[in-house]
Amino acid sequence: MKKVIAALLSLVALRVVASPEWVNGEVVRVDQARNRIVLKHEYIPSIKMAPMTMPFGVVKEIPLDQYRPGDKVRFQIKVVDGTLDITVMEKLK
Numbered sequence: 001m002k003k004v005i006a007a008l009l010s011l012v013a014l015r016v017v018a019s020p021e022w023v024n025g026e027v028v029r030v031d032q033a034r035n036r037i038v039l040k041h042e043y044i045p046s047i048k049m050a051p052m053t054m055p056f057g058v059v060k061e062i063p064l065d066q067y068r069p070g071d072k073v074r075f076q077i078k079v080v081d082g083t084l085d086i087t088v089m090e091k092l093k
């Protein structure tokens, strides 16, 4: 039983540390050649960014060829030297 509780607690701790911030958006333009995407995004609490349409860098693991203008998506970002990169992105149904 103790083991189970310990395992559960470590799971909870992991979730807190890795707690991902999902932001909803809509694809406006895809620039596959430069690994960039223009999104209309919602307010982003972690960086206090108002809703707007703007370009993002995209990590190469994300298959940009599967995205089209008008797709509703949610994504996670990281800030690198003042620019925003999308690290995870998925389509919303």
Ligand SMILES: [Cu+2]
Binding pocket: 041, 049, 050, 051, 052, 053, 054
């Ligand atoms: Cu923005």
